[in-house]
Amino acid sequence: MERLLTLENVNVSYVNKDKKVYAVKNAGFSINKGDSLGVVGESGSGKSTLAMALLRLHDESRTEITGKALFEGKNLLELTQEEMNALRWKDISVVFQKAMNSLSPVHRISEQVEDIYRVHEPHASKKEIEERMIYLLKLVNLPERVYRLYPHEMSGGMLQRTAIAVSLLHSPKLIIFDEATTALDVVTQGQILEEVVQMEQEISMTRIMITHDMSVVAASCNKVAVMYAGEFMEIGYVKDIFKNPMHPYTKGLLNSFPSLKGENETLHAIPGFLPDLSKPEPGCVFASRCPQASERCRREKPACQELKDGRQIACWLYQGGETHE
Numbered sequence: 001m002e003r004l005l006t007l008e009n010v011n012v013s014y015v016n017k018d019k020k021v022y023a024v025k026n027a028g029f030s031i032n033k034g035d036s037l038g039v040v041g042e043s044g045s046g047k048s049t050l051a052m053a054l055l056r057l058h059d060e061s062r063t064e065i066t067g068k069a070l071f072e073g074k075n076l077l078e079l080t081q082e083e084m085n086a087l088r089w090k091d092i093s094v095v096f097q098k099a100m101n102s103l104s105p106v107h108r109i110s111e112q113v114e115d116i117y118r119v120h121e122p123h124a125s126k127k128e129i130e131e132r133m134i135y136l137l138k139l140v141n142l143p144e145r146v147y148r149l150y151p152h153e154m155s156g157g158m159l160q161r162t163a164i165a166v167s168l169l170h171s172p173k174l175i176i177f178d179e180a181t182t183a184l185d186v187v188t189q190g191q192i193l194e195e196v197v198q199m200e201q202e203i204s205m206t207r208i209m210i211t212h213d214m215s216v217v218a219a220s221c222n223k224v225a226v227m228y229a230g231e232f233m234e235i236g237y238v239k240d241i242f243k244n245p246m247h248p249y250t251k252g253l254l255n256s257f258p259s260l261k262g263e264n265e266t267l268h269a270i271p272g273f274l275p276d277l278s279k280p281e282p283g284c285v286f287a288s289r290c291p292q293a294s295e296r297c298r299r300e301k302p303a304c305q306e307l308k309d310g311r312q313i314a315c316w317l318y319q320g321g322e323t324h325e
Contacts, residue, residue: 001032004174004206010067010077012046012053012230019278020064023049025230025285027067028304029312031223033173036200036207038217038238040253041227044274047210049230051176053077055094056084071174090120093167097179099159103151109133109162110147117169136165139202140195157188164196168203176208181216193220214257218242226250229274229285232304236311247315248290284316292317 012024024046031037039047052058053065054076069076071092076084096102104112110130117129134144140161151159160180167175177196181189197220199205209221217224217238224242225235226249234247245251252270272289275281284290287297297316304314 001034004031004033004035004072006030006068006070008068008070010050010053010069011065012049012058013064015062015064021278022280023230023277024053025280026304027230027232029225029232029235031206031208033206034200034204035223036197036209036221038209038211038221038224039227040211040214040217040224042212042253042270042274044229045227046230047212047227048178050227051094051178051208051210054176055088055092056081086120089116089167089172090170091172092174092176093170093172094176094178095160095163095167095180097182099156099163100151102163103159105151108148108150113147113166113169116166120170132169133165136168137162139168139199140165141191157184157192160184160188160192161195164192168199168205171203174206174208176210178210179212180209182211182213189216190219196220214242214253226253229281230277231285232312232314233286234311234313234315235304236309240309240311246311246318247313248292248317249286252289284314 007028007030010024010027011022014021014023027050029037039050041047054069056076056079058065065077067077079087103109113133114126114129117124117132130147133147137144137146142158142161142165146154146158146162154162164180181192184192193216196207200207209216211217221238223236224238226233226247228249233249234241234245241250242254245254255268256270270289275285275288281287283298283300284293284302287293290297294316302314302316302319304312305319306312307318
């Protein structure tokens with residue numbers, strides 16, 4: 001498979017006069033063309049921060065970003081804003097959680113689409129743009145009349161579908177869905193996820209799905225990266241990790257969601273809270289909440305190690321250290 005995006009030791013910190021907050025630490029993963037990677041973790045784990053860093057949408061005067069994010073050989077973190085503007089929407093696009101905030105309430109969808117489209121295709125005709133958008137609206141199961149509506153005339157599900165259609169205007173190579181279905185009811189969310197998976201098959205889309213919901217990853221992704229307090233705990237194929245989770249944090253996330261099959265089981269929340277990200281932990285960042293943590297876990301940080309099945313895991317349990325059994 002052809003590699004599309006590779007992250008190497010990506011770090012993102014928010015800086016003010018008093019302190020520095022380490023939002024993402026030493027992040028690394030790779031995705032190939034056609035992959036769908038779910039980045040999952042509880043709120044505050046750094047998922048959206050990582051997405052914003054890839055898109056270079058942070059306030060750079062208050063944010064420090066280091067490392068490499070190689071997109072088709074180009075390091076996104078070293079490109080100028082002019083070079084990034086040429087990439088956004090054309091090669092990399094994003095769908096945010098609240099579509100209403102992404103769309104102007106006082107302009108019809110048609111007017112907004114024309115403005116967006118002409119950023120990269122300034123000489124495109126109105127007819128060309130309309131035909132393209134109507135094709136995409138049908139792809140996400142919306143009628144063509146939506147093209148002439150105002151955002152306030154649509155439901156939340158329609159708005160989110162419209163935002164997805166807009167993100168596909170220039171057939172980008174990578175689309176980032178940042179909690180794009182979180183605000184929707186379960187039925188609408190399920191419908192949109194089915195449509196997204198179908199679209200991937202039709203237009204060879206590569207996707208990063210950022211979510212705190214493990215069920216979203218299970219239903220729509222082939223790979224998963226489990227993130228906690230700015231660091232990746234476990235990365236691998238969905239079928240492997242859901243069948244046999246190895247990192248204690250991954251197990252905790254899966255145990256906190258109800259199963260749709262079999263008998264009802266008691267759900268187990270992960271005790272404790274995220275650590276203070278302005279004070280880096282000397283050892284494993286999950287040690288204070290881990291039921292299997294040893295003194296070594298609190299003292300030394302485990303490296304992210306690749307196992308035989310291609311899975312990556314950052315845990316002393318699987319690095320020749322103490323077994324904690």
